[in-house]
Amino acid sequence: MENHVSYALHILEEPVQYLALAFMALMYIIKISQMLKKPIPPEKAELKGDRVAGAFDSLLNVLKPWSMESTRNNPYFYIEFLIFHIGVALTIGATFFIPLFPSLMTLTVSKIFMIFMGLAFLIGLRRIYRRLTVPEIRIISSPDDFFAITLMTVFFAVGFGAMSLWIKGSPDTGWMWIFFLMTTFFLLYVPFSKISHYVLYPFGRINFGRIFGGRGVLNKNVKAPSWNPK
Amino acid sequence: MGLPAIPIVNDPGLDEAVKDLTPEKISNVVNRIIDSETAARFKVYMKTCVHCGLCSDACHWFLSNDRDPRFSPVGKVKQTLWEIIKRKDSLDPAFLKECSRIAHTECNVCRRCSMYCPFGIDIAYLLMVVRRICSELEMVPQFLQDTVNSHSVTMNQMWVKQDEWIDTLQWQEEEAKGEIKTARIPLDKEGADVFYSVIAPEPKILAQLIGNIAQIMAVAKVDWTMPSFDGWDNSNMAMFSGDFETMGRVERYHHEAAQKLKARRIVMGECGHAFRGAAYDGPRWLGWRQPPIPLIHAVDFYHELITTGRIKIARKFKTPVTVQEPCNIVRGRGLGQKLREIIAATCEDFTPPDPDFEHNYCCGAGGGVINCGPPWKTSRVKGNRVKAEQLADTKAQIIITPCHNCHSGIEDIISGYKLGMHVKFFSEILMEVMEIPDEMRA
Ligand code: SF4
């Protein structure tokens, strides 16, 4: 797919995005280093299992819906989760592939991207609906939650629109401008929002895995601990 | 949202203490605890939670209260900790009273919700931070605080005096000798293989359990001892009230009593929370590199006695049984499989509960909730309807549970929901089925 765009859009698609990306990375470095300044007291009790195996197990449980009761009991929710997050990855990916590797975005690849964007958009709408109507979710929803999910949902729709024009040979459209402006905004906003959970995910999961792995609750078949990080 | 009013419970521990609170006092404590006592995971959890509500279905309180969102795990954190963080310097006393009600009486810190959360967020830990703040502000339900006061003064949970303790042991030794000639309760014996510790309700109201263990030890020919001095009570309600200083003292006494007697290992009686305190929370608070003496729970011990043949099973227990798996030793220590194996070795007709193992529901009594006493009993029993339904589905007549909190909590559920079942400790089953050589019989 060709990507002949105006100089202004080129600036937005590349240098502006790189700056925003660098800002996001910096914010995360600060955030994580502040978090890790706090003590991490280890468990002192005798090991009953494998902490390392537990941590790996826990980290990968996003890929094992059967390992977590919430997804085991609700496979539909897991499928929804999977599609939504693939949609997120592909939509963000598109903002890099389009300016940097347009040749990779063949018609088939682009259509796959668009299918996921479309599905993620519908799931986004469903998630907004759930936030508004399910009592236990509504009671805990903050303005940031509504803002973030609405923004994501609009982002998918805009991405879908921009790409549908892009595959028709119109790379420099209003949709594309909005798509990249939103991407830039995301990069600046995400470190301060709940969307950061994807960066923090490993910390909670590793901690969970270390504890329950070390206590012999996860990886029940591991005979001897591989490492005792006391 | 049209939610029903939460019934007002009069508890002098909260109603009186709230009168002494001022916004300044509250803010000082909140800032101190959040800034200097919380660990890295506190920040991680607070920042990671995406407010998805997936943890809700894990909590028996939520399920049993008709999915009232105020009882969901994250709902409890929202009503307490999120507000505390948001309004750190302008918190009013009435709000703190609500926090104590939620954290002390509506969460069993059972950690089932951690198994549901996609991020593994430990909500129980977050609510323990709330309990800690409340405890530092003396906002603790009266009955629970009374057990902590007892720990602090007598080093046991039930104001048992030393002479009462020794007297009870002697009485139970006599009882045990009436059954098995060689049964003894060796006091203060140095260098024994096993230092056996119990929780204070045993000498106070369930003394026969001590007599039972004397018989089991005699049959298995275990070299064991109990201390005549403080440190015999392995329970720790201070761990649940949020008084971690007292928790540390209690755990230190327990371990040091075993050390003083140069015991090779500690075997703890059938109690889940006591094990949690001695194996995990106590040593962590005390900053010990590791507990000074190896420590095992009764389930581990009975498993060892049965699988090594030191206790032989003469006949199997025939009445249909099921199990209440204590959170603190099954989810908290992975002893679920061993518990199943000793039940399989001793019982003929076992039906597992569903869900089970680390996914099993809490008994509703643990985490200090039952210790909040009679004022909170109605809400506690109402908050565990799912457990009643789960147990009824097994159609068992006996529920085995190696934990005192579970035992009392399940008894309340049985009577509250008229299940017509009975609860037994594993040692009670063992007493009925173990082989006692004729020459040992009195
Ligand atoms: S009672 Fe258990 S499941 Fe419910 S919030 Fe507390 S720790 Fe979580």
Ligand code: SF4
């Ligand atoms: S499941 Fe985890 S992330 Fe979701 S609301 Fe509960 S604690 Fe937060």
